[in-house]
Amino acid sequence: MHPDIPQPRLPSGKENDLRVRILLVAIERFATHGYGATSIRSIVEAVGCTKPALYYHFGSKADLFVEVHRAVQSKVRKAFVAMPQNAAPLAERLERFVSSLLEATVEDPSPARLLLTAIHRPEQGQPPLDLEAFHAHNLARLAAVLQQAQAAGEVREDLAAEVLAEILLGMVHHRALELLRGKPLAHDVSKQIIDVFIHGART
Amino acid sequence: MHPDIPQPRLPSGKENDLRVRILLVAIERFATHGYGATSIRSIVEAVGCTKPALYYHFGSKADLFVEVHRAVQSKVRKAFVAMPQNAAPLAERLERFVSSLLEATVEDPSPARLLLTAIHRPEQGQPPLDLEAFHAHNLARLAAVLQQAQAAGEVREDLAAEVLAEILLGMVHHRALELLRGKPLAHDVSKQIIDVFIHGART
DNA sequence: TTGAAGATACTTACCGCTCGGTAGGGAGGC
DNA sequence: GCCTCCCTACCGAGCGGTAAGTATCTTCAA
Secondary structure (H helix, E strand, C coil), rough: CCCCCCCCCCHHHCCCCHHHHHHHHHHHHHHHCCCCCCCCCCHHHHHHHCHHHHHHHHHHHHHHHHHHHHHHHHHHHHHHHHHHHHCCHHHHHHHHHHHHHHHHHHHHHHHHHHHHHHCCCCCCCCCCCCHHHHHHHHHHHHHHHHHHHHHHCEEEECCCCHHHHHHHHCCCCCCCHHHCCCCCCCCCHHHHHCCCCCHHCCC | CCCCCCCCCCCCCCCHHHHHHHHHEEEHHHHHHHCCCCHHHCCCCCCCCHHHHHHHHCCCHHHHHHHHHHHHHHHHHHHHHHHHHHCCCCCHHHHHHHHHHHHHHHHHCCCHHHHHHHHCCCCCCCCCHHHHHHHHHHHHHHHHHHHHHHHHHEEEECCCCHHHHHHHHHHHHHHHHHHHCCCCCCCHHHHHHHHHHCCCCCC
């Protein structure tokens, strides 16, 4: 009835305002500084609330971290799921896939930072996350596309599709890591990566 | 003059026994847990000395960390320097290079862990290390080999040698990261990587 | 229509612990 | 007597987490 009144309390109105704000700040902080080096104090200071407010919505630092990962994983998973539905030629499918991952990282580096760190550099004391399953799922998606290309005679069959998928994902991960370090993307970087992956470095 | 006398003090005799022991433990700890999560207390406990003993030999935690990196970088640099002197065919040179890096990592994962972490996940609060220069130097070594192969007509020239070197190094870094996560090396993994790098995934 | 009960969503103020680092002293060789 | 090398004992700061109180909204009996 009075839509522009401050509406000081309650979830219903704007979907748990403070909880969402904490989560967004936490994503950025955990992504930038890691688990151990991110203090609850720094989060609540950035949000503009107090510690018990945070502990009211998230039971502990570990719980908050798990929640952060849950939010980010579901977002990234979509890029991997969307790929196989594309019906274009192999090179173009792979190129779009790589491009979508890299450009999403340019727009918002936090998910990539969070996931790559959690996979390659889990910290002691941080809660377990089962990224193995997440990683395996994404790898399987990519491998399925390559296997399909193997069946069509476009891709060599002496190496398993999983091995090839692992190699390609390695190229992408590495380029993403370089991007996170600050190296800007050339406009045709996805094309370059896929071209080398498919045709190799030979003449 | 008295080379085999115990000589309980002073650097000369056994090269500063305690200092070396601290350094070795610190390499392993910093590599395993990172800078922030490694406490001086845990190091001296593992070594079997006290904090002031450590602070006597290394002025601060940051200084110790820099010293650790200095020791490790000079070790790894050798693998990159040794490669170009090899006069075998391209595929074999690259394969040996990859193989030497990966197998050194199996023997002692600390250097790889330390360097890859410092490059991809520097922590706030940790001292600056100028890994940019280290990374650029290693990349240039690899690029030089590829440029030589380009001149010999073995490698495509539409992509710069640096771009190809970056891609290959990405494949190696990624495989090393997987190794550090626990995925064991297949006996022919270096061959697979180089084969895909040179010939691509196509049929 | 009201007003007490209760749930919700926070606040201020504190706790115990671990951290990097140090003051000051002592043992032993030159 | 001095220098090297290392010890015991301590410091202030920052950490994750909490006890206890408070303002606001919801519910429902009188």
